[in-house]
Amino acid sequence: MSTSQTIPVTSVPGDDVPTLLVKIFGKDRPGITAGLFDTLAAFEVNVVDIEQVVTRGRIVLCALVTAPEGNGATEGELRSTVHSWADAQQLQAEIISGLGDNRPRGTGRSHVTVLGHPLTADSTAAIAARITGIGGNIDRIFRLAKYPVTAVEFAVSGTETEPLRTALALEGAALGVDVAVVASGLQRRAQRLVVMDVDSTLIQDEVIELFAAHAGCEAEVAEVTARAMRGELDFEQSLHERVALLAGLDESVVDKVRAEVRLTPGARTLIRTLKHLGYQVGVVSGGFTQVTDDLKDRLGLAFASANTLEIVDGKLTGRVVGEVVDRAGKARLLRRFAAEAGVPLAQTVAIGDGANDLDMLNAAGLGVAFNAKPVVRKAAHTAVNVPFLDTVLYLLGITREEVEAAETHTPEDF
Secondary structure, three states, rough: OOOOOOOOOOOOOOOOOOOEEEEEEEEEEOOOOHHHHHHOOOOOOOOEEHHHHHHHOEEEEEEEEEOOOHHHOOOHHHHHHHHHHHHHOOOOEEEEEEEEEOOOOOOOEEEEEEEOOOOOOOHHHHHHHHHOOOOEEEEEEEEOOOOEEEEEEEEEEEEOOOHHHHHHHHHHHHHEEEEEEOOOOOHHOOOOEEOOOEEOOOOOOOHHHHHHHHHOOHHHHHHHHHHHHHHOOHHHHHHHHHHHHOOEEEEEEHHHHHHHOOOOOOOHHHHHHHHOOOOOOEEEEEEEEEHHHHHHHHHHHOOEEEEEEEEEEEEEEEEEEEEOOOOOHHHHHHHHHHHHHHOOHHHEEEEEEEEHHHHHHHHHOOEEEOOOOOOHHHHHEEOOOOOOHHHHHHHHHHHHHHHHHHHHOOOOOO
16 A cells, blocks of 8 residues: 555544445455555545455455545546456445445444354344344344354344343244343453353263262262252252262262363363453352362362362261352352452353352353253353353354464463
8 A cells, every 4th residue: 555645534424425335345365455445545535434344255345435525536536446446456346425424323232142053044034033123233243253153243233232132032042043142332342250150061060979979879969969950959958968978988089079070162262262361260169169179270260169078087077068159159259259350240251050050140241051951041141052161252252263362372281
């Protein structure tokens, strides 16, 4: 681009000011954007708006500019010059006359993230139709990721976030796709604390069932756990019932259980990326500190809290000590972590799968139900129903490219 020519950017033109929409499309290559604006600079036009998209090597570049004013140049000369430049670049050009800026966006702005595995044309059409059906307008669509799921983001205006979230939650459930709706604004990328459940969220296992397998009562404990996660039993009562079955186990079983714990696919990627981008990450669990403290150290977490198994004379007593981390306790811990991190509660994210996570999910700025029980999916702000924990990143507007950058700059042993 010539250094002798510049394009000033002015304030938004009035509705009666002539403007030109210059659209360029064709095979992408370096220098197209600079070349177009170098060509326009000769006509002393002002830039009103710019949009550029590259898909599979094809560029669509749109520039909304004021009509030429200086040097006696005419609109016809601008058109001829731009078309000549485009022909020389083996591109196509279209120029449309009009007045003023783009149509103003409606009030109420949200980001709608849609996750599909795969994302079909039918489901995309249904989501788009539902948005417009409640008065929303799709201003922009952007792909966040193509792996391990296809994730696209719709910028929507014209309707408030809460009714949009309600409508699309129902639509997404019917279509079998995950849909998250968050309010637009700076706070979206300022969500600097993520707190997640451990059992069946950060890890694939239920820790108490791993202990129970060593005590020979796995089936009995698993049944009580399932009922508690469905909300059929009081969590604290069920915890005491299950822990009592572990009485007499040697404390050496703790190391065995730690070795048996399996991280959920995508867990390391999720934490690595969040930390790379400046987020703080913590866990709260109805499980046990004997495992969560180890996970905190291994994964470099900022916060961790759970119940503690009592061990006396090298044996599990069948009791827990200290305050029980139950449904209400998880929400209290989220608030405490947020205060310690200096993060407003509205800028926190909570992730969980069971009924005892509901208070935490509802207290957070964004509550994500991860492969959750039906009662949790219905109550959470949004749900993820694919087995990859790192897909939560896309709900935060984090792209796959940012994920890959985090992986490149993080030590191998993380």
